[in-house]
Structure formats: C-alpha cells, structure tokens
Amino acid sequence: MPKMLTHAITANATFEFAADVRAGLTHPEQKELPSKYLYDDVGSALFEVISFLPEYGLTRADERLLRRYAVDIVEKLATPVAVAELGSGSGKKTRWILEALCRRQRTSYYPIEISHTALAMCARELGDIDSISILGFEREYLDGLLEAAAKRRPGQHLLVLFLGSTIGNFDRAAGLNFLREVRHILEPGDSMLLGTDLEKSAAELTAAYDDNLGVTAAFNLNLLARINRELGADFDLDQFHHVARVNCAERRVEMHLRSRRRQVVNIPEAELLVEFHEGETIWTESSHKYSPQEVLNMAQDSGFRCEAQWIDEQWPFAENLLIAE
Ligand SMILES: C[S@@+](CC[C@H](N)C(=O)[O-])C[C@H]1O[C@@H](n2cnc3c(N)ncnc32)[C@H](O)[C@@H]1O
Secondary structure, eight states: OOOOEEEOOOSOHHHHHHHHHHHHHTOSSSEEOOGGGGOSHHHHHHHHHHTTOTTOOHHHHHHHHHHHHHHHHHHTSOSSEEEEEETOTTOTTHHHHHHHHHTTSOEEEEEEESOHHHHHHHHHHHTTSTTEEEEEEESOHHHHHHHHHHTOOTTOEEEEEEOTTGGGGSOHHHHHHHHHHHHHHSOTTOEEEEEEEBOOOHHHHHHHHSOTTOHHHHHHHHHHHHHHHHHOOOOOGGGEEEEEEEETTTTEEEEEEEESSOEEEEEGGGTEEEEEOTTOEEEEEEEEOBOHHHHHHHHHHTTEEEEEEEEOSSSOEEEEEEEEO
16 A cells, blocks of 8 residues: 555544534434534445446546546646645545646645545555655644645645535535635635536436435445444434435435434433434435536635636536635
C-alpha cells in the first residue's frame, strides 16, 4: 500500500457519537441521526458499492465530467496550487484532476475525511500518481481545511474539491452557510470545484436511493448496527426498514429507518432507553437537488463567482468551478 501521512482524530470520538445519538433520538417530533455517522468501515465500503449501482447515476455523471473537462478545469486555476478535498471517499474520480495538475506541477493533495477506511482507500487509489504528495486529515471538513490551508506556501493557491454532491447532505441554508465558511478560510483567487446533483423525476430519485439489490438499505441500516457495535445498543435490525422518501416541496430525497413495530431500544453508552412507535422513523440523511441557476446564486451569495459550469448530458449533474473573490 502506498504511504500516506495521516493526522488522525484525537478527540473522544465515542463520547461525541454517544452525545449525538442521544440528542438525535430524543429530538421532539422527528427522531434523527447525523448522516456523517453512516460512514464507518462498513458504511464506507457500502457507499463504494452504491457508486457502481446502475440506478445511482450520480457518481458516474460526476466522473464523466471530471474525466472530460479535467484539462479545462486545471487551465482555469491560478497556479501554483495545492488541492484539499472535503470528504474524499475513495478518491477515485479525483484522479482525473490530480493527473492533469501533476502534469503541470508537483502537487500536494490533502484529502479530509472522518472515515479512516475512506482515507486509506484514497491513499491506495491515488498514491501511484507521479509528482504527488498526499497528506490525509482524519478530521471534520472545516477543521481539516483549516489545517490544509495552514500548509500553503507563500504565493500558493488552494483548490478545494467538494464532489459527489455531498453539499446536498446539508439543508439549503446550512449548505450556503458552509460555502461561506469555506470561503472565509480561502484567499481571493483560490478556487472550489463543487459537484451538485440536479433536479430529476421522483421515479429516478426513488430508484437511486432505494435500489433493487438493497445496498442502500444496508448502508442505511448499518447505522443502527454501528450503534450496536460502538455504543452497546440492542437494535434488532429486522425490526427496522429502509425508506427513501422524495420530498418534492423541499426538492430532496430523505433516507429514513422505519420501525416495524412498537419497541424499546437500550443504548447503554448513551445512557438512553428509547421508545419507537410502529411506523415511526429515524431520519438519517438528506440529499438536496439543485437547479443550475441556484448553484450560481449560492456561489455569489457566499463570496465566490462561478467561472464555469459543466452539465452532464446523461444524468443531470453540474460540476461548478467557483473562484473566491
Ligand atoms: C457522499 S460521500 C462522497 C464521497 C466522494 N467525495 C464521492 O464523491 O464519491 C461523503 C464522504 O464524506 C465523508 N464525510 C461525511 N461527513 C463528513 C464530515 N463532517 N467531515 C469529513 N468527512 C465527512 C464521508 O466519510 C464520505 O466518505
């Protein structure tokens, strides 16, 4: 396996996980769990499989655009430039950008991930590129970005990659706020390549988030299995099932876990006994969908200008190159 230096999470991760589970499952009206906890070892591996599913066109559209336009994208960047990627996952698609960049300059690449497994996959995937040095940060997005930005040399720009429409996991207002926080860390002339999934029919969305093989269902249910493994809980996985709910008014797909019956679950590490009614759900993830113009507006409202926007012809998806003003 190629070598990659990694800064690991040092905080008490189990304590934070327990606190977030407790807060989310005692939330009045709608129980919820933060989607970042979907990505433990098992979840990251399952997400990789999802990216191959015929119904989930998102990753392939993102990859097609990056492959086709990598040279154009790189030509528009102020150089020299270092690359930081928020939630890199396996980093597979990033190869196109990094190879195009490494043909022009030696490149420092900083993948930022909360998932240790994803970070390791990323190092395996990209470590063979000529003229690259990889330093991974096992961190939350903005903490990692601050550390990556602190590594920049005088005169060096930063390109932030936020691919796979991961921004869609934030509510719209929080997504805009997140872009503003990223912009705050950047200098004028730095850039951000933002991948955004565009609006499509409810039928396509339902198929993409509730595939026939049940991989997305396993990805979602693994969150309960993770709570069992790490917090000593006794969720009976057979008593919950995956639901992908298209919320047309909010232009998003929501993933939920629905309780099949009335039940009580014990989560010792969170000091919590939680009751579920039959049919009650835990909301585990949102994937917001955008219009092309909306992304331009978000860029402008967060201190960027959109230098270019490329849209895939097969699966509505936009790659947006934003420049910090
Ligand atoms: C939807 S996946 C996308 C992966 C990859 N960028 C792609 O386009 O296929 C989101 C990735 O972000 C990571 N992630 C989620 N929340 C995070 C957070 N708060 N801080 C850092 N990484 C996070 C997950 O571990 C996961 O690998």
